[in-house]
Amino acid sequence: MTYVVTTPSFSGPIEVLLQLISSHDVDILEVPLAPVVDDFVATLRDGATSRDVEELSEFLLIASILLELKSQRLLPGRDSTEPDEEFIGWEERDVLLARLLELRTYASLSDTFVGLFERAAKSFARLRGIDEGFVVRPPDLLAGVTTAQLAAAYLRGIEEKPVPVVRLHHVTVDAVTVAETVVVLAQRLPGLGPMSFRQLTAGLETRIEIIVHFLAILELCKLGHIDLGQGATFGDLEIAWIDVNSRLDMGRIDAYEG
Numbered sequence: 001m002t003y004v005v006t007t008p009s010f011s012g013p014i015e016v017l018l019q020l021i022s023s024h025d026v027d028i029l030e031v032p033l034a035p036v037v038d039d040f041v042a043t044l045r046d047g048a049t050s051r052d053v054e055e056l057s058e059f060l061l062i063a064s065i066l067l068e069l070k071s072q073r074l075l076p077g078r079d080s081t082e083p084d085e086e087f088i089g090w091e092e093r094d095v096l097l098a099r100l101l102e103l104r105t106y107a108s109l110s111d112t113f114v115g116l117f118e119r120a121a122k123s124f125a126r127l128r129g130i131d132e133g134f135v136v137r138p139p140d141l142l143a144g145v146t147t148a149q150l151a152a153a154y155l156r157g158i159e160e161k162p163v164p165v166v167r168l169h170h171v172t173v174d175a176v177t178v179a180e181t182v183v184v185l186a187q188r189l190p191g192l193g194p195m196s197f198r199q200l201t202a203g204l205e206t207r208i209e210i211i212v213h214f215l216a217i218l219e220l221c222k223l224g225h226i227d228l229g230q231g232a233t234f235g236d237l238e239i240a241w242i243d244v245n246s247r248l249d250m251g252r253i254d255a256y257e258g
Contacts, residue, residue: 007035028066028069185216194238197214226240
């Protein structure tokens with residue numbers, strides 16, 4: 001159902017009336033809303049039971065929007081002014097503000113010049129120039145330099161610089177090998193009997209000798225010539241020669257060294 005309204009400025013469906021008012025084609029002040037409401041009430045009385053609820057609610061929505069628009073126009077507030085009216089005069093105001101800022105810049109610049117003129121007025125310029133006969137001569141950087149000295153300086157500049165050599169003749173290197181230590185221990189241990197590793201290395205002075213002796217002991221244990229034991233955790237390492245009559249396998253020792 002479409003409700004048709006008839007007013008002095010418009011006659012047609014109420015939806016079209018709302019569109020025209022929203023697009024400013026029709027002034028809301030020229031549309032009397034009382035006859036529209038009266039026609040709506042009369043329509044409800046004529047056939048209220050045959051009307052669809054959605055159509056009735058749609059008419060109520062449009063009528064409430066029209067009433068709100070007209071009330072805003074009749075009672076304008078601070079926020080209900082037209083945007084065009086609100087921005088009238090802004091362009092002229094911006095131009096005046098720009099000119100004011102420009103004039104303030106020129107005024108500040110003129111004050112700066114006045115200060116410079118006042119400072120310059122307190123000084124006196126030198127009226128007399130440089131004395132006659134006064135000549136400024138730059139120093140001669142090549143004074144006293146001969147061609148032989150220039151040639152010698154050129155040769156020093158192009159000669160090849162010696163490569164620095166790090167000399168290690170003052171550094172003492174302990175030449176201790178595991179293979180030699182294995183042979184020495186294989187000769188000593190059969191006659192010493194069971195002993196601890198601490199006793200074996202008691203006479204050694206350097207750390208590298210102790211490390212080499214430990215590796216040699218492990219190699220002899222791997223070859224099956226000595227037996228290693230440790231009675232407690234972190235205790236002394238006990239060494240015992242177990243193959244007195246067998247000959248040491250030198251080929252395996254040489255292979256270990258290689």
